[in-house]
Amino acid sequence: MRSIRYLPLLLVLGACEQTQRDVELFPADQPPALLSEWGVLAARDDQLVLQKDVIPYELNTPLFSDYALKLRTVWMPDGAAASYRAEQEFDFPVGTIISKTFHYRKAADWRAANASVVHASQDDAETGVPPLNLDDQMLLETRLLVRYAEGWQAFPYVWNAEQTDATLEIAGDFRQLTLQKDDASLQVNYVVPDVNQCSGCHTPDHSAGDLRPLGPRAWQLNREYSWWQDADSQLTHWAATGLLQDMAVPPETAPDSLQDRARAYLDANCAHCHNPAGAADTSALNLNIDAPLDRKFGICKTPVAVGRGSGDLTYDIYPGKPVESIMVFRMQHTDPAIAMPELGRGLVHAEGVALVSEWIATLAGEC
Amino acid sequence: MIKKRQNLRILPCLLLVACAEEAPPPMDEAQLAYQKQLQEQLIRAQPGEVITVPAGVHPINRGLSLNVSGVTLRGEGMDKSVLSFKGQLQGAEGLLVNASDFTIEDLAIEDTAGDGLKINEGKNIIIRRVRTEWTNGPDEKNGAYGIYPVQVENLLLEESVAIGASDAGLYVGQSQNVVVRYNRAERNVAGIEIENTFSADVYGNVATENTGGILVFNMPDLPQPGHSTRVFQNEVTTNNTDNFGAAGTPVASIPAGSGIVINSNDRVEIFDNDIAYNHTANIIISSYFATGYQGTREMAADYDPYPETIYVYGNRFSGGGSSPDGLDLKALKVAMFGVSGSFPDVLWDGYANPDNLDAAGNLAADHAICIDNGDAEVLNVDLPNGSDNIVVGAAQHRCQHDKLPAVVLAAPLH
Numbered sequence: 001m002r003s004i005r006y007l008p009l010l011l012v013l014g015a016c017e018q019t020q021r022d023v024e025l026f027p028a029d030q031p032p033a034l035l036s037e038w039g040v041l042a043a044r045d046d047q048l049v050l051q052k053d054v055i056p057y058e059l060n061t062p063l064f065s066d067y068a069l070k071l072r073t074v075w076m077p078d079g080a081a082a083s084y085r086a087e088q089e090f091d092f093p094v095g096t097i098i099s100k101t102f103h104y105r106k107a108a109d110w111r112a113a114n115a116s117v118v119h120a121s122q123d124d125a126e127t128g129v130p131p132l133n134l135d136d137q138m139l140l141e142t143r144l145l146v147r148y149a150e151g152w153q154a155f156p157y158v159w160n161a162e163q164t165d166a167t168l169e170i171a172g173d174f175r176q177l178t179l180q181k182d183d184a185s186l187q188v189n190y191v192v193p194d195v196n197q198c199s200g201c202h203t204p205d206h207s208a209g210d211l212r213p214l215g216p217r218a219w220q221l222n223r224e225y226s227w228w229q230d231a232d233s234q235l236t237h238w239a240a241t242g243l244l245q246d247m248a249v250p251p252e253t254a255p256d257s258l259q260d261r262a263r264a265y266l267d268a269n270c271a272h273c274h275n276p277a278g279a280a281d282t283s284a285l286n287l288n289i290d291a292p293l294d295r296k297f298g299i300c301k302t303p304v305a306v307g308r309g310s311g312d313l314t315y316d317i318y319p320g321k322p323v324e325s326i327m328v329f330r331m332q333h334t335d336p337a338i339a340m341p342e343l344g345r346g347l348v349h350a351e352g353v354a355l356v357s358e359w360i361a362t363l364a365g366e367c
Numbered sequence: 368m369i370k371k372r373q374n375l376r377i378l379p380c381l382l383l384v385a386c387a388e389e390a391p392p393p394m395d396e397a398q399l400a401y402q403k404q405l406q407e408q409l410i411r412a413q414p415g416e417v418i419t420v421p422a423g424v425h426p427i428n429r430g431l432s433l434n435v436s437g438v439t440l441r442g443e444g445m446d447k448s449v450l451s452f453k454g455q456l457q458g459a460e461g462l463l464v465n466a467s468d469f470t471i472e473d474l475a476i477e478d479t480a481g482d483g484l485k486i487n488e489g490k491n492i493i494i495r496r497v498r499t500e501w502t503n504g505p506d507e508k509n510g511a512y513g514i515y516p517v518q519v520e521n522l523l524l525e526e527s528v529a530i531g532a533s534d535a536g537l538y539v540g541q542s543q544n545v546v547v548r549y550n551r552a553e554r555n556v557a558g559i560e561i562e563n564t565f566s567a568d569v570y571g572n573v574a575t576e577n578t579g580g581i582l583v584f585n586m587p588d589l590p591q592p593g594h595s596t597r598v599f600q601n602e603v604t605t606n607n608t609d610n611f612g613a614a615g616t617p618v619a620s621i622p623a624g625s626g627i628v629i630n631s632n633d634r635v636e637i638f639d640n641d642i643a644y645n646h647t648a649n650i651i652i653s654s655y656f657a658t659g660y661q662g663t664r665e666m667a668a669d670y671d672p673y674p675e676t677i678y679v680y681g682n683r684f685s686g687g688g689s690s691p692d693g694l695d696l697k698a699l700k701v702a703m704f705g706v707s708g709s710f711p712d713v714l715w716d717g718y719a720n721p722d723n724l725d726a727a728g729n730l731a732a733d734h735a736i737c738i739d740n741g742d743a744e745v746l747n748v749d750l751p752n753g754s755d756n757i758v759v760g761a762a763q764h765r766c767q768h769d770k771l772p773a774v775v776l777a778a779p780l781h
Contacts, residue, residue, distance in 0.1 A: 170407060191457050194410060196410055196433070200463075281590060282540065282541060300662055302587075302617075307533060310619075314614075336459055337481040
């Protein structure tokens with residue numbers, strides 16, 4: 001059964017003669033210093049390739065990360081499968097390794113003196129199908145989430161200048177980038193999160209305090225992906241190849257209406273903290289994709305401990321008035337005292353601001 | 368050019384990004400190494416571990432955090448061991464703690480972009496001789512909170528100093544069983560703020576030169592309402608700094624010259640304090656309606672916007688109310704008390720829950736605002752009726768409530 005999913009990989013790899021090595025699981029307290037030791041990803045012959053049984057996937061509504069591209073993969077031990085859950089992320093088996101590699105398309109003069117020059121990407125699905133061509137792509141970091149019996153652990157790896165391997169950096173890192181976006185050049189201090197910052201987002205239940213994957217949920221994965229070489233949903237393929245068990249009827253399709261897209265965006269970018277059990281439940285703002293559209297969603301909600309994040313405005317979402325909405329104000333800033341989300345971006349996501357603004361503009365009513 | 372569907376407001380933001388990051392603060396190898404070392408110590412910490420911060424000024428440019436319970440972070444003195452976040456590039460606070468059984472003592476956190484020290488959810492927290500300061504003094508660009516424990520239980524915050532916060536210097540939110548004592552808060556918008564917290568004792572503190580000295584607030588929609596706070600033996604003087612908080616924040620409604628402010632909170636006892644020379648009023652008792660945030664939408668059903676069961680006694684007042692902030696209050700003061708006169712020591716907005724009135728239309732005894740403090744008088748500014756019937760009174764507030772019990776910190780915080 002499982003062998004079906006090797007087919008497209010072999011087709012893509014084509015003439016590549018290299019054999020794939022097996023993934024290796026390391027104990028939670030003994031992560032290897034080099035990413036390659038896990039045997040999930042390898043950089044060789046100017047390509048970033050997936051190792052044996054490593055499956056890439058895409059999301060409908062990814063988190064914004066300074067216009068980076070992201071290659072996402074999952075690996076599960078032989079014979080193990082994730083259990084379908086309608087509301088939450090899937091329940092992955094012990095031994096699962098999820099990886100996310102952040103990369104940018106190189107600009108012509110990409111090796112500048114002080115900062116790498118790269119292109120902004122509007123849609124991280126532009127990552128496309130692995131392997132990644134390292135003549136075109138600059139690798140920044142690969143984050144691993146590994147499922148142990150005690151729970152998930154996060155390991156941030158930073159790619160070296162030679163682009164041959166990545167090194168574990170539990171305290172994170174900075175990279176100076178010049179980002180070419182349309183006709184503009186943006187300077188960004190790209191931040192690789194430290195291990196604690198990983199859990200800053202990946203702990204959607206702040207009281208429980210356990211790390212969890214955020215992306216692999218039914219509504220996020222329910223899309224076609226050219227790696228599978230047909231128009232079926234990734235979920236269909238995951239179920240057919242034994243990666244996913246107990247699948248119910250998956251949610252309809254990708255978010256489509258303006259409101260659906262805005263709410264999906266707010267869920268993906270905000271709800272890991274802004275949910276009723278999240279780190280930001282102190283603010284009483286709940287941006288879960290299924291939360292009611294009421295004051296706790298921000299509609300006519302006054303802030304609590306916002307500081308100058310208020311932007312001299314009174315309401316988080318002022319129906320019909322994006323310019324008078326604190327939510328939009330905070331999305332438009334990069335000052336750490338103002339910016340939302342607090343982690344994971346050093347730039348304004350102009351397209352995200354536009355989406356949320358357009359949606360707020362359609363809302364009716366007075367505060 | 369930027370893509371067509373973006374609105375124009377985005378443009379200045381992008382420019383602002385470029386400007387803000389033109390001159391990243393210089394950090395040499397050794398400084399970067401210390402930052403990395405400290406964050407690694409925090410990540411790798413084991414329960415029971417003591418992490419020390421040596422004397423010296425340590426530049427830090429990204430937010431630090433601790434997720435392990437049972438850790439102590441200790442410096443060599445709040446004027447010796449300094450974590451300086453000037454030019455911080457990343458992180459909404461200087462140090463974020465998501466852990467229990469945490470002690471932090473004898474160090475300073477300076478010039479963070481956002482909050483100084485935030486502790487989000489935890490039990491048995493000790494904050495002792497910690498200074499948070501924005502070294503440029505009051506400025507609207509300063510971070511919001513100095514020391515900011517939220518959703519904690521069993522908290523001792525003592526002998527600490529908070530200076531220059533653009534919201535509250537010492538802020539305890541959504542917490543329970545709290546002692547805040549022997550601290551000093553100066554030149555913040557709010558000196559000390561207790562919000563949506565129950566069972567809190569605030570005593571022996573000095574709050575001076577803030578916009579408002581000590582605040583006891585309740586905000587709507589939060590997981591828990593606050594009540595039962597005692598504020599006693601504090602020195603709350605000359606809190607007359609212009610409000611430099613951003614509009615839209617709860618403290619932005621605080622007039623400069625506010626000594627102790629109760630907003631929408633219940634069972635608050637204020638006694639044995641020295642409260643002096645706060646130019647708007649030494650004590651303000653107000654409802655959520657006075658903040659101007661109510662809007663036209665219905666308030667959360669479970670929210671009580673009225674301050675009730677307030678007991679003020681045995682305080683030593685002097686010199687308050689002589690020069691209130693805001694044109695309305697200034698005009699009112701001159702009209703009622705003359706150019707050289709002063710407001711009484713206690714200002715009340717006049718909002719009372721219609722469900723809790725007695726036959727005479729006053730708050731029933733259980734809910735009363737009791738000011739039993741010598742000859743201290745109460746100015747009822749009658750906001751519910753558009754200030755049609757502003758009165759100075761004392762007699763109807765001359766009452767007593769049962770005293771609140773002292774907060775007893777649970778083991779291991781005795």
